[in-house]
Amino acid sequence: MRHGKFRFLAGALTLPLALYGLLVLWPYLQAFYLAFTDWTGVTSEVNLIGIDNFTRMWSDPLFLAALRHNGLMLLVVPLAVIVVALGLAAGTRNTRVYRVVYFFPQLLSVAIIAVLWQFVYTPNSGLLNGLLSGLHLDSWRRSWLAEPDLALWCVMAVLVWSAIGFYVVLFAAAMESVPADIMEAAAIDGAGELTVFRRITLPLIWDSVQVAWIYLGILALDGFALVQIMTVGPGGPDNGTEVMGLTLYRSAFTYGKFGYASAMGVAIFFLSLTLAVLMLRFTRRERVELA
Amino acid sequence: MNPTRRGLLLGTAAAAATTALGACATSGSDADSAGKGAVTAENPLGVPADANLEVVIFKGGYGDAYAVDAGSKYKAKFPKATVDHKGIQGVGEVLQPRFVADSPPDVVDNSGAGRLDLATLVTAGKIKDLTELLDAPSLDDPSKKVRDTLMPGVIEDGSFDGKPLVLNYSSVVWGVWYSKSLFAKHGWTFPKTWDEMLTLNDEIKKAGLHAWTWQGKYPEYLNDPLVSLAAKAGGFELVKAIDNLEPGAWKSPAMTAAAEAIYQLAVRGHIMPGSEGLSHTEAQNAWCKGQVAFIPCGSWLEGEQQAVTPAGFDMVMAPVPSLTSADKLADGAVMATSSESFLVPAKAKNAQGGLEFLRILFSKQVARGFAESAKSLPVVAGATDGLTLSSGLGSVAQAVAGAGANVFSYKFRTWYAPLSKAVDDATGELATKRINPAQWAERVQKAADAVAADSSIAKHKR
Numbered sequence: 120m121r122h123g124k125f126r127f128l129a130g131a132l133t134l135p136l137a138l139y140g141l142l143v144l145w146p147y148l149q150a151f152y153l154a155f156t157d158w159t160g161v162t163s164e165v166n167l168i169g170i171d172n173f174t175r176m177w178s179d180p181l182f183l184a185a186l187r188h189n190g191l192m193l194l195v196v197p198l199a200v201i202v203v204a205l206g207l208a209a210g211t212r213n214t215r216v217y218r219v220v221y222f223f224p225q226l227l228s229v230a231i232i233a234v235l236w237q238f239v240y241t242p243n244s245g246l247l248n249g250l251l252s253g254l255h256l257d258s259w260r261r262s263w264l265a266e267p268d269l270a271l272w273c274v275m276a277v278l279v280w281s282a283i284g285f286y287v288v289l290f291a292a293a294m295e296s297v298p299a300d301i302m303e304a305a306a307i308d309g310a311g312e313l314t315v316f317r318r319i320t321l322p323l324i325w326d327s328v329q330v331a332w333i334y335l336g337i338l339a340l341d342g343f344a345l346v347q348i349m350t351v352g353p354g355g356p357d358n359g360t361e362v363m364g365l366t367l368y369r370s371a372f373t374y375g376k377f378g379y380a381s382a383m384g385v386a387i388f389f390l391s392l393t394l395a396v397l398m399l400r401f402t403r404r405e406r407v408e409l410a
Numbered sequence: 411m412n413p414t415r416r417g418l419l420l421g422t423a424a425a426a427a428t429t430a431l432g433a434c435a436t437s438g439s440d441a442d443s444a445g446k447g448a449v450t451a452e453n454p455l456g457v458p459a460d461a462n463l464e465v466v467i468f469k470g471g472y473g474d475a476y477a478v479d480a481g482s483k484y485k486a487k488f489p490k491a492t493v494d495h496k497g498i499q500g501v502g503e504v505l506q507p508r509f510v511a512d513s514p515p516d517v518v519d520n521s522g523a524g525r526l527d528l529a530t531l532v533t534a535g536k537i538k539d540l541t542e543l544l545d546a547p548s549l550d551d552p553s554k555k556v557r558d559t560l561m562p563g564v565i566e567d568g569s570f571d572g573k574p575l576v577l578n579y580s581s582v583v584w585g586v587w588y589s590k591s592l593f594a595k596h597g598w599t600f601p602k603t604w605d606e607m608l609t610l611n612d613e614i615k616k617a618g619l620h621a622w623t624w625q626g627k628y629p630e631y632l633n634d635p636l637v638s639l640a641a642k643a644g645g646f647e648l649v650k651a652i653d654n655l656e657p658g659a660w661k662s663p664a665m666t667a668a669a670e671a672i673y674q675l676a677v678r679g680h681i682m683p684g685s686e687g688l689s690h691t692e693a694q695n696a697w698c699k700g701q702v703a704f705i706p707c708g709s710w711l712e713g714e715q716q717a718v719t720p721a722g723f724d725m726v727m728a729p730v731p732s733l734t735s736a737d738k739l740a741d742g743a744v745m746a747t748s749s750e751s752f753l754v755p756a757k758a759k760n761a762q763g764g765l766e767f768l769r770i771l772f773s774k775q776v777a778r779g780f781a782e783s784a785k786s787l788p789v790v791a792g793a794t795d796g797l798t799l800s801s802g803l804g805s806v807a808q809a810v811a812g813a814g815a816n817v818f819s820y821k822f823r824t825w826y827a828p829l830s831k832a833v834d835d836a837t838g839e840l841a842t843k844r845i846n847p848a849q850w851a852e853r854v855q856k857a858a859d860a861v862a863a864d865s866s867i868a869k870h871k872r
Contacts, residue, residue, distance in 0.1 A: 157866065161509045161526060162534040175866075241692065242684025265626060265687035265842070351627050351687065357839050372502060373827050375530030376866070 147388070153381035160377035172382035182383065185361040188271055189340050192278070192362075193394070197335035199279045201328060204286035208294060209316060211287075218291055221284040229281070233348035236277045240264045240349070265351050267359035274345050274360055282338060286331050293324035322404065329402045336394045340387065343368065363387050446762055454546045455769065460490040461760040463767060466505060468521040469497035471713060472580060472750065472784035477519065479779055480771040484763075487770075491763070500524040509536055514755035516764035519579075521750050528576065528751065528824055533868040537575040538754040543765040544574060549773035556769060561810075563817055564789045567748050571870060577768060578748030579780070581787040583709045583727070583806050584634045585744060590724035590801070592700055600728045602741065604639065604671045607731050611680040614703045620682035622675055623702040625690035629838035630830070632672065635706045636837060638730040638745045640668035641818045645738030653821040653872050655862040660855040667733060669840060669847035676843045686842050698723065706730075712802030713785040726805040729813065743816035744809050748789050825870050832857030 154172055156165045176182050211217040224232065239246040240263040248260045263273045297320055305315050321328070343364030347353050354361040354369075363383060371380035447458035463484060467477045474497035481493040496515075498504055502524040508514050509526070514536075520526055531537055544557035544565065557565060561581060568576035588600060596617055601607040611621035625631040641649050644664030651659040659665070675681050682702050685693060697705040698719050705711075712725055719725065729744045737743075752771065754764035770776060777793035780786070785803055787794065787810070799807060810817070823830040836853045839845045845853070861867055 159530045159534055160506060161531055161536055163510050163512065164534070237689075240687070242687040243682075243696070244692075262626075262684050262687035265684075267844070351838065352629070352835065355629075355835060355838060356686070356842070357835050357844070369831075372524070373527065373831075375527035379866075 150381045150384050150388075153378055154385045155382075156378040157376075158378040158381075159375045160371060161375070165378075168378070172379045173386070175379065176382055176386065179366075181358060181361055182363070182366050184358045185363040185366045188361060189342070189363050191271065192275055192339040192342060193336060195275055196278055196282070196339040197332055199275075200282045200286055200335050201331055203279070204283050204290055204331075205321075205328075207283070207287045208290035209320065212291070212294065218288055221287040223284060224281045225284045227281075229344040230348060232277065232281050233345045236273075236280075236345075237264070237349045240273055264349060265356050267355075267357050270350055270356060270359045274342065274349060277345055277349070278338065278342060282335065286335075289327055289331065290324060293327040294320060297323045325402075325404050329399070332402055333395050333398045336398055337391055340391055340394070451552070453766075455542065455762050455765050457488065457762045457766045458760070459488050461763055462492045462494065463517070463760055463763040464494045464496075464515040465517045465767060466496045466498060466501065466515045467519040468501050468525065468750070469499060470522045471710060472780070472786060473497075474519075475783045476579075476776055476780040477771065480767060480776050483770050483776070484767050487766075488763075502526045509755065512757040513759075514757055516758040516760045517752065517754055517767050519750055519752050520576075525751075527827065529570075529827070529868065529870075531753075532570045532575060536756055538756045538758065538761055538764075540568075540574045540577060540754065540765070540768075543577075543768055546765075546769060549769055550775070556772060559772065559774075559790055561748075561789045561791050562815075563746070563819065564748050567819065568751065576751045576753045577772065577789075579750040579752060579771070579788060580748060580784070581709070581746060581789045581810070582749045583744050583746040583787075583809055584638060584706070585709075585727040585729050585806075585809060586635060586731075587697070587705050587707055587711055587725055587727050587802075588703055589700065590726050591722050592703065598703075600726075601731050603732045603735055605734075608674060608678065608680070611675070611678065611703075615680070619700075620702045621680040622704045622706075623682040623685045623688070623693045623696055624706055624841065625688065625693045626686035626838070626841075627689045629834040629841070631690065631706055632841055633833055633837045634708070634745065635730045636668050636672045637820055638668075639671050639733045640665045641745065641820075642730070642737045642739045642743055643667060643733040646818060647738075649818050649820055650872055652858075653825065653870075655822075655826075655858055655869070657859070657862075658855065660858055661851045664733070666847055666851045669850045671733060672837070673840055673843070673847050673850075676841050681841065686838065709802075709806040710786060712800060716785070724801045727802060727809060728805070729809050739816050739818070740814075742809070742812045742814075743818065744813040745819060746810065746813070746817045747819035821870070821872060826861045826867065828867070829854075829857050829861045 153165075155167055155169060157168050157171075158165045207217075207221060227235075242248060242260075242262040242265070245263075247263065251257065251259045261269060264270050301319060302315065305319055310318070341364055342362045346360050346362050346365055347368070350356075350360040352358075352360075354365045364387075367380045367383040367387070370376045370383065445458065446456035447453065447461075449456040453459075463481075465477065465481055467474045474495075477497070478495055481495045485491065485493045499522060501518070501520055501522055505514065505518060505520075505526060509531070520528065520531075544555065546556055548554045548556045548559045550559065560577075564578060564581075565574050567578055568574055586600075593599070596614075598610060598613070601610050614621045637652075641664075644662060648659070648662060648664050651662070652665075682696065688696070694705060694707070694711065694715055695718055696702055698715055700720075700723075707727075709727060711727070712719075715725070729742050732741055752768055754761055754768070758764050772790055774790055774793050777788035777790035778797065780788045781794045781797060781803075785800065787803065787806055794803075794807065833854050836845065836850050840847065840850045862869075
C-alpha cells in the first residue's frame with residue numbers, strides 16, 4: 120500500500136504547493152528582481168540598475184532612522200511582553216476569567232486598537248491626560264504622540280498591550296502541561312514559588328518562550344499599522360516614529376519608487392530571517408524530556 | 411494641501427466594499443472600435459458613437475454625483491454606448507495594475523489619499539495631452555473654446571512642462587477661518603497685516619479664548635499660511651524660485667520672515683496647547699465649538715464641518731494677512747489651486763470618449779450641480795452666478811474676486827513629494843518651538859538641495 124500512500128500524498132499536496140509557489144514564492148522572487156530595478160509602479164518598462172537601490176538605502180536618513188527605531192523596538196517589545204505575560208500566566212494560573220479578559224485585545228483589529236489608543240493619547244480630551252489631571256498630576260500632562268522623545272514609547276506601549284493577551288494564554292496552556300507531581304515533589308522538598316518557577320516551570324515551557332521570542336521579534340520589525348494610524352505625520356513628529364514598513368510604503372506609494380521600496384522589502388526579509396536564526400541559536404537550551 | 415485626505419477617514423469598511431466592487435465590475439469594453447468617429451459640429455472630438463466609456467472617479471468629500479450627471483448626459487448623447495461609472499476610494503490600488511498592463515479606463519479622477527503619484531504618471535508618459543479638448547468648442551457656447559471657460563490658472567495647474575495633461579475640477583483657496591458671529595460679539599475685525607494679527611491675538615487671549623489652533627497631526631495645514639506669507643512678501647519670483655529648486659530660495663529673507671511670523675504664534679503662546687497632537691477633525695471641532703478664534707485651512711472646510719457647525723456660527727475664510735506693509739503682492743492675494751485631477755490615460759480604449767466626457771463635465775450645467783452638492787467652487791467661470799452661496803463658500807468666492815490677478819500657487823508639493831514631507835516635518839517642529847526659524851530654513855534648504863541633486867527624481871521647471 121506504500122505506493123498508494125505516496126500517490127495520495129502527492130495528489131493532496133500538489134494544489135497547496137502550487138498555490139504556495141504562486142502566491143508566496145513567486146511574489147518574493149519578483150520583489151528580489153524589482154529590488155535591482157528603477158520600476159516606478161505605473162509602467163511596464165523596467166530598467167536594471169544594479170545595486171543602486173541598496174547603496175542608496177544606507178545613506179537614506181529616513182531608512183536609517185526607521186532601522187534604529189525598529190532596533191529599539193526589537194530590544195524592548197519582546198522582553199516586555201514575555202516578562203509580563205509569564206508573570207500574568209503564573210499569577211492567574213487557575214482563573215480562566217482573567218485569561219479571557221487578557222485575550223480581549225487580540226480580538227480587535229490593529230486598526231481599531233490604533234484608533235482607540237489615539238483617543239487615549241489625545242492631548243486635551245484624552246483619557247490619559249484626564250487621568251493624570253484626576254490624580255492631580257497636571258504637570259505630567261503631555262502631547263504624548265506629538266513629542267519626538269515620547270511618541271515611539273507610546274507606540275511601543277500599545278504594541279505590548281495588544282500582544283500580551285495572546286502570550287498569557289499560550290504560556291498558561293504550556294504551564295498546564297507541566298505534570299502536577301513534579302510540582303508537588305518540589306514543594307515537598309521545600310522549594311519556594313520563585314525557585315519552582317525558575318528551576319521547573321520555565322525550563323519545561325521553554326519551547327513556548329522560544330517561539331514567542333521569534334514571533335515578537337518579527338512583530339517588532341513591523342509596527343507599520345500602528346504608526347500609520349496613530350502618529351503625527353505619520354512617522355513623526357520629526358520622524359520620531361518612522362518604522363521600516365512606513366518608509367517602504369511611502370517610497371512605493373507616495374514617491375512612486377517601487378524598485379527602491381522592493382529593495383527595502385528585501386532588506387527587511389533578510390533581517391527577519393537572520394533574527395529568527397539568531398533567536399533560535401541563542402535561546403537554545405537542553406531539552407527537558409518528560410518521562 | 412490635500413483636501414481629500416478625509417477620504418481616508420470616511421470609513422474603511424465602505425472603502426473596502428467599494429474597492430471590491432470596483433475591482434469586480436466589468437473592466438474594459440467588448441464592443442470596442444478604437445480611434446475616431448466622424449467629426450461634426452455636434453461631435454467636435456469625433457467620438458465613435460458605439461464605443462463604450464469607462465469612468466473611474468474618486469468618491470471622497472465631494473461625492474461623485476456630478477460625474478454621474480455627466481455620465482448620463484454622455485449616454486443621452488451617444489445612446490449606443492454604455493457608460494460604466496465607478497465611484498471608488500483607493501484609486502491608486504485599483505488602477506495601478508491597469509496602468510502597468512496598459513489597459514486603463516477612459517477617464518480617471520486621480521484624487522484622494524490613495525491616488526497615483528501624478529509626477530510618476532507624467533514621467534512615464536501615461537497621460538494623454540488634453541490640448542485637443544481645450545481647443546474644442548465648449549458645450550455651453552460653441553463660439554467659445556473650452557480653455558476660455560475655465561478660471562485663470564487652472565490649465566497651468568494641470569500642465570507639466572507646458573503640456574496640459576490634467577484638468578482639475580474644484581477650485582481650492584487657502585486662508586484663515588474665523589466665525590463672523592464670534593468676532594461681531596467681541597467687536598474684533600480680521601487683521602490686515604501680521605503685526606495686527608499678533609496684537610489681536612493678545613486681545614483674544616484676554617477674552618479667555620485661544621487665538622489659533624491647527625491640525626497638528628498633519629503639519630502641512632500650518633505650512634499653508636507660512637508659504638502664503640512668504641509668497642506675499644517675496645512675490646511670484648519667490649514662488650518660482652522655490653518650485654525651481656533654486657539654491658538658497660528657502661533661506662531668502664521673505665521665507666525666513668514668514669517662518670519667524672509663524673514661530674511668533676508659538677513663542678507668544680497664541681496656539682492652543684496640545685494642538686500639535688490633534689487630528690484635523692479634533693482641531694476643527696474645537697474651533698467650531700468656539701474655543702479658538704482662528705484655524706488655517708482650505709476652502710473645503712465648510713463642507714467638511716457641515717455636520718458639527720452650530721447654527722449662526724457663520725464661518726468665513728479670509729486671505730492670510732500681509733506679512734508686512736511693504737509686501738510685493740497686493741493686499742488680498744490668495745493661494746489658490748485646483749484639485750480633483752481629471753485625466754485621460756494615454757492608452758485609453760476610448761480616448762475621444764474620455765475627452766468628450768470631460769467636455770460635458772466642464773460645462774456650466776454640470777459644474778453648477780457640483781457647487782450645490784459638494785459645497786465647493788468649481789473651476790468653470792461663472793458657474794455659480796445666480797446661486798445663493800452659503801457663508802463659507804460666499805467668502806471664498808469673495809476672496810477669489812478680491813484677489814484678482816494676485817493668485818499664486820506652489821508646485822513643489824506635486825512635483826517633489828520628499829521635499830514636501832521635509833517642509834511638513836520642519837514646520838511641525840517650528841510650531842512646537844523645538845527649532846527656530848533659522849534652523850527651519852537650514853533644514854528645508856538642505857532637503858531642497860538633496861532633491862535637486864538626486865538624479866532619480868525627474869525635475870520640472872516653471
